[in-house]
Each structure stands twice: as structure tokens, then as C-alpha cells.
Amino acid sequence: MKYFSTRGGADRLSFEEAVLTGLAPNGGLYIPERIPSLPENWQTKWKNYSFVELSVEVLSLYISPEEISREELRGLAEKSYSTFRHPDVAPLHKLDEKTFVLELFHGPTFAFKDVALQLLGNLFEFFLSRRNARKAEGETPESLTVVGATSGDTGSAAIYGLRGKANVSIFILHPKGRVSPIQEAQMTTVTDSNVHNVSVKGTFDDCQDIVKTLFNDKEFNAKHHLGAVNSINWARILAQTVYYFLSYFHFQSQLPAGVSAEDVELQYVVPTGNFGDILAGYYAKKMGLPIGKLAVATNANDILARFWTSGKYEKVDSEVALGQTVDASGVKETLSPAMDILVSSNFERLLWYLSYENAAGETDADKRAAASATLDSWMTKLKVDGRVEVPVAVLESARADFLAERVHDPETLATIKSHFEAATSYVADPHTAVGLAAAKRLAATNGPNVYQIVLSTAHPAKFLEAVSRALEGSSSFNFERDVLPSEFHGLLDKERRVIDVEKADVDLVKEVIERFAKD
Numbered sequence: 001m002k003y004f005s006t007r008g009g010a011d012r013l014s015f016e017e018a019v020l021t022g023l024a025p026n027g028g029l030y031i032p033e034r035i036p037s038l039p040e041n042w043q044t045k046w047k048n049y050s051f052v053e054l055s056v057e058v059l060s061l062y063i064s065p066e067e068i069s070r071e072e073l074r075g076l077a078e079k080s081y082s083t084f085r086h087p088d089v090a091p092l093h094k095l096d097e098k099t100f101v102l103e104l105f106h107g108p109t110f111a112f113k114d115v116a117l118q119l120l121g122n123l124f125e126f127f128l129s130r131r132n133a134r135k136a137e138g139e140t141p142e143s144l145t146v147v148g149a150t151s152g153d154t155g156s157a158a159i160y161g162l163r164g165k166a167n168v169s170i171f172i173l174h175p176k177g178r179v180s181p182i183q184e185a186q187m188t189t190v191t192d193s194n195v196h197n198v199s200v201k202g203t204f205d206d207c208q209d210i211v212k213t214l215f216n217d218k219e220f221n222a223k224h225h226l227g228a229v230n231s232i233n234w235a236r237i238l239a240q241t242v243y244y245f246l247s248y249f250h251f252q253s254q255l256p257a258g259v260s261a262e263d264v265e266l267q268y269v270v271p272t273g274n275f276g277d278i279l280a281g282y283y284a285k286k287m288g289l290p291i292g293k294l295a296v297a298t299n300a301n302d303i304l305a306r307f308w309t310s311g312k313y314e315k316v317d318s319e320v321a322l323g324q325t326v327d328a329s330g331v332k333e334t335l336s337p338a339m340d341i342l343v344s345s346n347f348e349r350l351l352w353y354l355s356y357e358n359a360a361g362e363t364d365a366d367k368r369a370a371a372s373a374t375l376d377s378w379m380t381k382l383k384v385d386g387r388v389e390v391p392v393a394v395l396e397s398a399r400a401d402f403l404a405e406r407v408h409d410p411e412t413l414a415t416i417k418s419h420f421e422a423a424t425s426y427v428a429d430p431h432t433a434v435g436l437a438a439a440k441r442l443a444a445t446n447g448p449n450v451y452q453i454v455l456s457t458a459h460p461a462k463f464l465e466a467v468s469r470a471l472e473g474s475s476s477f478n479f480e481r482d483v484l485p486s487e488f489h490g491l492l493d494k495e496r497r498v499i500d501v502e503k504a505d506v507d508l509v510k511e512v513i514e515r516f517a518k519d
């Protein structure tokens with residue numbers, strides 16, 4: 001299997017190259033040259049497979065055995081998911097007759113990003129070790145310096161994914177004092193020698209600007225082999241397709257008596273920011289997993305919800321732009337911060353498929369080239385004008401597979417409360433609550449055979465403020481007893497390792513990297 005850029009060009013990359021490159025040089029994202037279909041008998045053969053076993057099956061459809069053998073894949077998956085606390089890795093929790101929650105937060109940092117980043121860290125280590133083993137004696141070994149900025153969630157999942165990995169060092173910049181205490185503690189209490197937390201006196205945007213400048217500095221980049229672990233990395237999407245399969249089988253095994261699988265339509269509701277999580281579901285569906293609709297759930301940063309309403313992909317809602325208040329970057333601060341985005345980076349991949357479905361051409365190669373050219377023109381328009389509108393036929397294609405809902409903070413809080421106070425008391429984090437609120441709205445118009453799986457993307461203990469605010473009126477609520485996992489006890493008092501940078505200045509950060517990176 002080879003990979004090519006959504007924006008076209010003749011380059012065809014191996015899986016390894018696509019994973020180590022991240023973003024294509026022409027600005028596009030890598031996608032597989034075709035979406036593989038499922039082997040015959042997958043329904044019966046895979047039915048009782050574990051998360052690791054399903055990972056081997058699904059991943060091997062996208063990775064040539066010459067690149068990574070099934071045995072090697074199994075080893076990588078076992079290592080990656082042995083860090084999860086739940087035997088199912090991603091258990092399916094039944095809320096009521098028709099609603100299930102797919103809990104993706106049982107990894108080391110209690111957030112769904114662990115599913116992808118645990119695997120990505122092991123893939124990096126695997127590729128680098130193999131490259132170095134092939135080198136002649138005396139040649140300098142290859143290493144990778146991962147640099148990123150975080151306002152909270154992604155940073156700790158990346159750190160836990162890369163801690164202790166050979167030939168990899170990681171520098172995560174966070175704005176000093178502007179990350180929640182739990183998230184800061186999660187990151188800075190990792191004391192492995194290849195992990196460097198850089199606390200920058202400045203804002204999250206300052207941190208991001210510094211990282212961008214570093215990546216654009218060719219000399220520095222070449223010297224340190226900078227790498228990124230952003231959500232556009234293909235391996236992250238691929239790792240996430242696995243839990244759609246697992247939850248499908250777990251759902252089948254919990255069907256109420258008298259209901260047959262053929263009569264049921266399964267709807268996935270996904271709290272969405274950069275569109276990585278739900279895109280994995282799209283791949284699963286296109287491979288042949290019988291999914292009904294995939295539902296995008298956004299917070300007030302609703303560029304995607306607006307797209308499905310209007311066919312316009314625009315940073316600022318042109319219909320209410322006048323009088324709308326947003327911060328300087330245009331991002332609205334909400335109670336579900338991991339979904340506070342202006343544009344969704346992985347949406348470009350879906351746009352390529354939508355463009356392809358509507359492309360004209362004699363041969364498939366012609367259609368692909370046409371799809372890339374159209375996509376490229378859309379992305380250029382988005383960059384220049386801040387907006388692009390797709391043709392009606394394209395919007396119709398998007399609606400064939402997806403639904404979209406936007407949920408504002410007050411409804412998020414009310415949802416946390418109502419689920420806690422329900423007979424089947426459940427404490428949801430604010431991101432999951434956005435999904436639950438969207439699911440409830442959709443359920444009102446769903447047909448009688450539709451069942452819903454809501455993806456739960458974080459443990460509620462990570463979002464103490466929002467959860468406490470939602471439940472402060474519930475007399476029976478006790479954060480320590482009802483929410484706090486034992487792993488968090490004493491976290492704030494643990495030893496920390498952090499490098500302070502007194503000013504948001506790229507040269508100061510460079511000095512830090514020079515000092516600590518392996519060269």
C-alpha cells in the first residue's frame with residue numbers, strides 16, 4: 001500500500017515515509033491509494049477478537065507486510081495497548097436501551113488521544129531502530145526531535161506516547177500558568193530523560209508560533225530532524241479505526257433479545273475538533289463496516305456544523321459575522337477546550353473523497369487527478385478568502401454519510417447534570433457531554449431502529465472545573481468519590497521536571513533544544 005498527497009503530485013510514499021513525514025511538502029495530507037475492503041468472513045472471524053487482534057487485522061490492510069510483518073504489528077500493538085487500564089482497551093458502556101458510550105479514555109493520560117499516540121511512539125521507535133540497524137559501523141545513528149505546543153490535552157498524550165523511546169526526544173511547549181493544574185502535573189511529572197517540558201512565559205499562540213518558526217528554519221530542522229505528532233499524522237487516524245470495529249462487535253453482543261442485527265442501524269456520535277476521530281469512522285464505514293450515519297458534534301466552534309448546513313466551509317460565519325464576538329484568532333473559548341478550533345485539519349481528507357466522488361474522468365487515475373486539483377483549489381480559496389463553498393452535489397455526498405450538530409456550553413453543563421442524576425448515573429466529561437447532547441437531539445428524529453454509540457473522549461477528572469460547575473447543585477455529588485481515579489491521588493505533589501523560558505522567544509527555545517537534544 002502506498003500513500004499520496006491530497007493535493008496531488010506524483011509522489012507515492014510507503015507507510016513508513018508517510019508516518020515520518022507527517023505533512024506533505026505541497027501542504028496536503030497523505031491518504032492511502034485505495035481504501036481496502038474487508039476480507040471475506042470478517043464478521044464471523046473477527047467477532048471475538050481483542051483490541052490488539054483487531055489492530056493487527058485492520059492495520060495490516062493498510063501496511064504492506066514487507067514493511068511491517070503481522071508478527072511485528074502484533075508486537076507493536078501489544079506494547080502500545082498494554083498501557084491501558086481496561087482489559088477491553090476501549091470498553092462499550094450501555095447507558096440505556098438505545099444509547100452506548102464508547103470509552104476511549106482508559107489510556108495513560110485518561111484521554112482518547114492515547115489510543116493513537118501510544119502506537120505512534122512505538123512506530124517511531126521501530127522505524128528508527130530498523131534504520132539504525134541497517135547503518136554501517138561508524139555512521140551516525142538517526143534520531144528524531146519531536147517538538148510541539150500544547151494548551152493541555154495533546155501534550156500529555158504525546159509525552160506518554162514517546163517517553164523512554166530510543167532515538168527520540170520530545171519537547172513540549174506550554175504557556176506558563178495557563179494550563180489546568182492537572183494537565184500541567186500530568187506533563188511535568190514525567191521524568192524520563194528524553195522528555196522535556198518547556199514552560200514559556202506567554203500564550204498558547206506564542207508557543208505555537210515558536211514551533212512553526214522552528215519547523216520553517218531549514219538549517220535547524222535538518223540538524224535536529226524535527227518531527228511532529230499532530231493529528232494529521234496518518235498513523236493516528238489508522239490506529240483509531242480499530243475501536244469502530246471493536247465497538248461494532250461489542251454492540252452486536254449486547255443487542256436486546258428479539259432484535260436482529262440486520263434490523264438495526266448503528267449511528268456513531270463523535271465530539272469533534274480536528275476531525276481525526278470521526279474520520280477514522282469514515283474509513284471504517286468505507287471499508288465495509290455497517291455503520292449508519294456518522295454524526296459530528298461540535299461546540300460553539302462550529303465550522304463543521306455550518307458546513308453540513310450550508311455547504312460553506314468558512315472560518316467566520318458569513319451569515320452572522322456582524323456583531324459576532326470572537327478572540328483575536330477567531331477561536332471561541334468553551335468548556336470543551338480540546339475542540340476549540342477554527343478549521344479542522346483532517347477535514348481536508350474527507351474533502352478529497354467528496355471531491356473524488358464527484359470528479360469526472362475517463363479512468364480512475366484521471367478522476368484522482370481531478371479530485372486533487374479541485375481540492376487544491378478549495379484549500380487555496382480557504383487560505384486566501386477564509387472561506388470556500390462546495391457545489392451542491394458535493395454537499396449531498398457529505399450528507400450521505402454524516403450528520404452534524406452544534407452544542408453550546410449551557411447545554412453541555414445541563415447534559416452532564418442530567419446524566420449524573422439519571423437512574424443509571426454516569427459522569428461525563430464536557431467533550432463527551434457535547435456528544436451526548438447531540439445524540440439526544442438526533443434521537444428525536446431517528447427512526448425506531450437506530451441505536452447510538454457516543455464516543456467518550458476524556459475522563460471527567462481531567463475537566464474538574466466544568467464537571468464541578470455542572471454538578472454543584474447536585475447534593476449527592478462528591479468529586480473525590482465519584483470521579484477522581486486513584487492514579488490522580490498525589491499527582492500534584494509528585495516530583496516535576498520542567499524547563500522555564502522567561503520570554504516567548506524562539507532563540508531561547510532553540511537554546512533549550514540544543515542543550516538537551518541528542519544530536
Ligand SMILES: *Cc1c(COP(=O)(O)O)cnc(C)c1O
Nearest residue numbers: 272273274275276277338457458
Ligand atoms: C482531541 C480531542 C477531541 C477532538 O478530536 P478530533 O480528532 O480532533 O476531532 C475531543 N475530545 C477530546 C477530549 C480531545 O482531546
